[in-house]
Amino acid sequence: MRGSSLRLIVALGIASTLAAVLLYSTVLGGAVQVTRVSELARKGDASTQVVRLAAAVITDGDDSITATGERRFVIADTRDHSLRYTVIYRGSIPDNFAVGRDVIVDGRLEGGVFHAKTDSLSTKCPSKYASSPPEGL
Amino acid sequence: MIPAALLLIALVGVAVIAIGAPFLRPSTALDVGTEEEQARRELLERRDATLAALQELEQDRAAGRLTQADFEQERLALRAEAVALLRQLDEREDAV
Amino acid sequence: MDLIGRGSLLLAFGLAVYATAAGWMAGRRRDRRLLESGRRALLAAFAAVVVASAVFMWAIQTHDYRFLVVWRSSSDTVPQPYLTSSFWTTQQGSLLLWLLVLTGLSALVTWQNRRRNHDLMPWVVAILGAACAFFAFTICFIASPFESVGAVVPTAGRGMVASLQNPYNMIHPPMLYLGYVGFTVPFAFAMSALLAGRADERWIQLTRRWTLVPWLALGLGMLLGAKWAYEEIGWGGFWGWDPVENAALIPWLTGTAFLHSVIVQEKKGMLRVWNVSLVALTYVLCITGTFFTRSGFTSSIHTFARSSIGWWFVAWIGIAAAFAIVVISRNAHRLKSPHRIESPVSREATFLFNNLLFVALAFAVLWGILFPPLSEAVGGHKIQTSTPYYNFFAVAIGLPLLMLMGIGPVIAWRRASTRGVIQAFRWPFLSAAAGIGVLLLAGFGSSVPGAIALSLCLFVTVSILLEIARGAAARRRLAPGTSWPAATTQLVARNRRRYGGYVVHLAIVIGIVAIVGTSAYATVRQPVLEPGQSFKIGGYTLTFVRLTTERGPNWNSTNALIEVRRGGKLIDTVRPGKRSYTDAPESSQEVSIRPTWTGEDLYIAFNGAVRGTGVNLKVLVNPLVNLLWLAGLVLIAGFGIAIWPDARVAARVARRTDELARTAAP
Numbered sequence: 028m029r030g031s032s033l034r035l036i037v038a039l040g041i042a043s044t045l046a047a048v049l050l051y052s053t054v055l056g057g058a059v060q061v062t063r064v065s066e067l068a069r070k071g072d073a074s075t076q077v078v079r080l081a082a083a084v085i086t087d088g089d090d091s092i093t094a095t096g097e098r099r100f101v102i103a104d105t106r107d108h109s110l111r112y113t114v115i116y117r118g119s120i121p122d123n124f125a126v127g128r129d130v131i132v133d134g135r136l137e138g139g140v141f142h143a144k145t146d147s148l149s150t151k152c153p154s155k156y157a158s159s160p161p162e163g164l
Numbered sequence: 165m166i167p168a169a170l171l172l173i174a175l176v177g178v179a180v181i182a183i184g185a186p187f188l189r190p191s192t193a194l195d196v197g198t199e200e201e202q203a204r205r206e207l208l209e210r211r212d213a214t215l216a217a218l219q220e221l222e223q224d225r226a227a228g229r230l231t232q233a234d235f236e237q238e239r240l241a242l243r244a245e246a247v248a249l250l251r252q253l254d255e256r257e258d259a260v
Numbered sequence: 261m262d263l264i265g266r267g268s269l270l271l272a273f274g275l276a277v278y279a280t281a282a283g284w285m286a287g288r289r290r291d292r293r294l295l296e297s298g299r300r301a302l303l304a305a306f307a308a309v310v311v312a313s314a315v316f317m318w319a320i321q322t323h324d325y326r327f328l329v330v331w332r333s334s335s336d337t338v339p340q341p342y343l344t345s346s347f348w349t350t351q352q353g354s355l356l357l358w359l360l361v362l363t364g365l366s367a368l369v370t371w372q373n374r375r376r377n378h379d380l381m382p383w384v385v386a387i388l389g390a391a392c393a394f395f396a397f398t399i400c401f402i403a404s405p406f407e408s409v410g411a412v413v414p415t416a417g418r419g420m421v422a423s424l425q426n427p428y429n430m431i432h433p434p435m436l437y438l439g440y441v442g443f444t445v446p447f448a449f450a451m452s453a454l455l456a457g458r459a460d461e462r463w464i465q466l467t468r469r470w471t472l473v474p475w476l477a478l479g480l481g482m483l484l485g486a487k488w489a490y491e492e493i494g495w496g497g498f499w500g501w502d503p504v505e506n507a508a509l510i511p512w513l514t515g516t517a518f519l520h521s522v523i524v525q526e527k528k529g530m531l532r533v534w535n536v537s538l539v540a541l542t543y544v545l546c547i548t549g550t551f552f553t554r555s556g557f558t559s560s561i562h563t564f565a566r567s568s569i570g571w572w573f574v575a576w577i578g579i580a581a582a583f584a585i586v587v588i589s590r591n592a593h594r595l596k597s598p599h600r601i602e603s604p605v606s607r608e609a610t611f612l613f614n615n616l617l618f619v620a621l622a623f624a625v626l627w628g629i630l631f632p633p634l635s636e637a638v639g640g641h642k643i644q645t646s647t648p649y650y651n652f653f654a655v656a657i658g659l660p661l662l663m664l665m666g667i668g669p670v671i672a673w674r675r676a677s678t679r680g681v682i683q684a685f686r687w688p689f690l691s692a693a694a695g696i697g698v699l700l701l702a703g704f705g706s707s708v709p710g711a712i713a714l715s716l717c718l719f720v721t722v723s724i725l726l727e728i729a730r731g732a733a734a735r736r737r738l739a740p741g742t743s744w745p746a747a748t749t750q751l752v753a754r755n756r757r758r759y760g761g762y763v764v765h766l767a768i769v770i771g772i773v774a775i776v777g778t779s780a781y782a783t784v785r786q787p788v789l790e791p792g793q794s795f796k797i798g799g800y801t802l803t804f805v806r807l808t809t810e811r812g813p814n815w816n817s818t819n820a821l822i823e824v825r826r827g828g829k830l831i832d833t834v835r836p837g838k839r840s841y842t843d844a845p846e847s848s849q850e851v852s853i854r855p856t857w858t859g860e861d862l863y864i865a866f867n868g869a870v871r872g873t874g875v876n877l878k879v880l881v882n883p884l885v886n887l888l889w890l891a892g893l894v895l896i897a898g899f900g901i902a903i904w905p906d907a908r909v910a911a912r913v914a915r916r917t918d919e920l921a922r923t924a925a926p
Contacts, residue, residue, distance in 0.1 A: 044620035061642035092870040096788040172267040179304040186296035194290040196379035206460040208916045227730035234680045
C-alpha cells in the first residue's frame with residue numbers, strides 16, 4: 028500500500044470521528060438542554076415533554092417519604108424564589124442535597140406537579156472534588 | 165519579624181551563590197557533539213534497531229507466529245537494510 | 261511566618277525565570293557555565309518551594325488562622341490525617357503542591373543528566389524553568405496560600421468539606437498531580453531534541469521511564485478517585501463522566517497512545533512527527549485538564565469569567581501550544597522517516613489505528629466538556645452532555661480498541677499474509693466465538709455491548725497467553741530441559757518491556773470485565789422498610805432492624821441496622837448511614853459495601869429516614885466490581901516489569917556510545 032492511501036484512511040478516520048462527535052452532541056440528543064423554572068412556568072401545562080430542570084431547593088422533604096420511597100420536595104427558580112413547584116421523586120439523594128442548594132432534576136410537569144425520573148437528581152456542584160469552590164478568585 | 169527577614173536574606177544569599185559559582189570558573193564550551201557524530205549516532209541507532217528486529221523475527225519464527233514464507237521475505241528485507249546501514253557507517257568511518 | 265512563605269515563593273519564581281533565560285542562552289551560545297548555573301537555579305527553586313511548603317504545612321498543623329486559606333479549609337476539630345491533607349484541598353494549596361512536584365521533578369531530571377546529554381540539557385532546563393515560572397507566578401500573584409485573613413483573626417476555622425475527610429483524599433490528589441506534572445518532562449525533552457536539531461530516537465529512550473511513571477500515576481489516580489466515588493458518593497457507581505474525571509482521562513488517553521506509538525518509532529523510525537506532536541498534545545491537555553478543574557469553566561462560562569485564574573491558564577495553554585507548533589513545524593524536515601507503512605494488515609498499521617482511536621476518544625470526551633459552555637456562550641441556552649453521550653463513544657471506540665489489543669501483539673511487522681493471520685489468530689478467534697456462544701446461553705445477551713466486550717476480553721486474554729506460551733515453548737526448544745516456569749521467567753526477563761506491556765494489557769482486560777459487570781449487569785432496588793421488614797435481592801435477604809445513632813470526633817450519624825441473610829443463614833450485620841458534620845454545614849454518605857470472593861459487592865446506601873422509624877435504602881448487587889481494584893494491582897505489577905532496568909538494552913546503548921567515542925577520536 029502506498030503511503031498516500033494510508034494517509035487518506037487516516038484523514039477519513041479523523042474526519043468521520045469529528046463528524047460523529049459533532050452530530051451526536053448537537054442533533055442526535057447526546058446533549059440535553061437545561062430548562063429554568065421560569066421557562067417551565069411560562070409554558071405551564073402546555074409543557075408535556077421531559078425536561079432537565081435547574082432549580083433551587085426550598086424544602087428537602089425529608090419528612091415526606093412514603094412507603095414506596097417517594098419524596099416530595101419544593102423547588103423554585105434560582106433567581107425568583109416565588110416561582111415554585113412540588114417535585115415527586117424516587118431514588119438516590121446526593122450527599123450535598125439540602126435547602127438552598129441548586130439542583131438539576133429530569134422529569135415532566137403533570138397537573139402542576141413535577142414528576143421526576145428515578146435517580147435523576149443531582150446537585151449542581153460540578154464535581155465531587157470541587158467541593159472547595161474557587162470562591163473569591 | 166526580624167529573624168524571618170534574616171532567614172529570607174540568607175535563603176536569597178545561598179541561591180545567588182549557588183547560581184553564581186559556575187561563573188567563577190573559566191568559560192568552557194558545551195560538548196554538544198558534531199553534526200558528523202550525530203549522523204553516525206542515528207545510523208548506529210538504526211543499525212541496532214534493525215539487528216534487534218532480525219533477532220525478534222527469529223524468535224517469532226521459533227514461536228510459530230509467522231509462516232515460513234513471511235519469515236523469509238521479512239528476513240531478506242531486514243538484511244538488506246542492515247547491510248545498507250553498515251555500508252553507510254563504513255563510508256563515514258573511511259571519510260574520518 | 262508569612263514573610264518567609266511569600267519570600268521563598270518569590271525567590272522560586274525569580275530562580276525559575278533565571279533558569280529559563282540561562283538555559284536558553286546556554287543552548288544558543290553553547291556555554292557550559294550558563295547551563296550549570298541554570299541547572300543549579302532549578303535545584304535552588306525546588307529548595308525554596310520546599311521551604312514555602314513547610315511554612316504552609318506548619319500553619320495548617322498549628323491552626324494558624326491568620327492565613328485565609330487555613331481558616332477557610334480546616335478547623336481545630338478536623339482529625340489528624342485529614343488535617344494534613346487539607347494542604348491540597350484548596351486552589352492555593354493544590355497549586356503549591358503542583359509547584360512542589362514540578363520543581364522536584366525538574367531538579368531530579370537535571371541532576372540525573374548533569375554529566376550527560378549536554379546537547380539537549382540547556383533547552384530542557386529552559387523549558388522546565390518556564391513551566392516552573394508559570395506556576396510560581398500564579399501562586400505568587402494570583403492565588404497565594406499565604407494571603408492574610410485581615411485585621412481580625414478568627415478563633416475557629418470554617419472546617420473541612422465532609423466528603424474530603426476520607427482516606428482516599430490522602431493519596432488520590434497527589435497521585436493525579438504526579439501524573440499531570442510528570443508529562444512535563446517528556447514534553448521538555450521532545451522539544452529540546454528538536455531545538456538541538458536531534459531528530460533521532462534518543463529523547464524517547466531518555467524519557468521512557470519519565471513517561472511510564474506519570475502514565476501510571478494518572479491511571480492509578482483515576483482508579484483511586486473511582487474507589488473514592490464508589491465508597492463516598494453513594495450512588496453505587498464509580499465513574500460519572502464528571503468533568504473533573506474526564507479532565508484526567510483525556511491526557512491519559514493521549515498518553516496511552518504515545519506509549520504505543522513510540523514503539524513504532526524505536527523499532528522502525530516511523531511516526532516521528534506524530535510522536536512529538538502527541539507528547540506536546542498530552543502536555544497541553546494536562547494543563548487544559550487542570551484548567552477545567554480550577555477555573556469554574558465546566559459549570560458555566562459565566563463562573564469562568566469571575567475566576568481570573570482561568571485566563572492565566574488559557575494564556576499558558578496558548579503559549580505552550582504555539583511554542584510546540586512552531587518548534588515542530590520548523591523542524592519537520594529533520595523528522596522525515598526512512599520508512600513508511602506498507603500494509604494496513606501489519607503491526608505498524610495496528611499501532612497507528614490504535615493511536616487514532618485513542619485520540620478520537622480523547623477528542624470526543626474533550627468535546628463533551630467544551631460543548632456545554634460554548635453552546636451557552638453562543639446560543640444562550642444551558643446544555644448538558646451526560647452519561648449517554650460519553651457511554652456511546654466509550655462503547656463505539658472502546659470496543660475496536662479492545663479488539664486491537666488482541667491483534668497488535670501478535671500480528672507481524674511490515675506486512676502480514678493471510679495465511680500468517682490465520683495461523684496467529686485461529687485460537688484467539690475460536691475462543692472468542694465460543695465465548696460469545698456460552699455468554700448468550702448463560703443469559704448475558706441482556707446487554708449486547710456487554711456480551712461483545714466480554715468475548716473480546718476473552719479474545720485478548722487468549723491471544724496474550726498464547727503469545728507467552730509460544731515464547732516459552734521456543735525457549736524450551738533452545739535449551740531443552742528448562743521447566744515451563746523457568747522458561748517463562750527467562751522470556752519475560754529477556755524482554756521486560758514487551759511482556760510488562762502484556763501484563764498491563766491483562767490488567768486492562770480485568771478492569772474492563774469489572775466495568776462491564778457493573779454497568780451492564782448490576783441489580784438495583786430502592787426499598788422503603790419499616791423495622792422488622794425484609795426484602796430480597798440477588799440471593800440476599802435484608803432485614804431492617806432499627807435506626808441507630810453514632811457519634812464521632814466532629815460528626816453525628818444516623819445509621820440503619822440491617823441483617824444480611826443468604827440461604828436463610830445470617831451472614832452479616834451492616835449499618836449504612838449518613839453523617840452530619842458539626843464543624844461544616846454538610847453531610848456524607850457512609851455506604852456499607854460487602855464484598856465476596858467472586859468479586860461481587862452487596863452495596864447498601866442510606867437514602868434517608870422515613871417518618872421517624874423507617875428507612876429508604878438504595879441496594880445494589882454489583883457483579884465483578886472488585887476486579888477493578890485487582891486490575892490496579894496487576895497494572896502496578898506490569899508497570900514494575902516494564903520499568904525494571906534491562907541489562908541487554910543498557911549494554912547495547914553502552915556499546916553504541918563506545919563505538920561513537922572510538923571513531924570520533926582522531
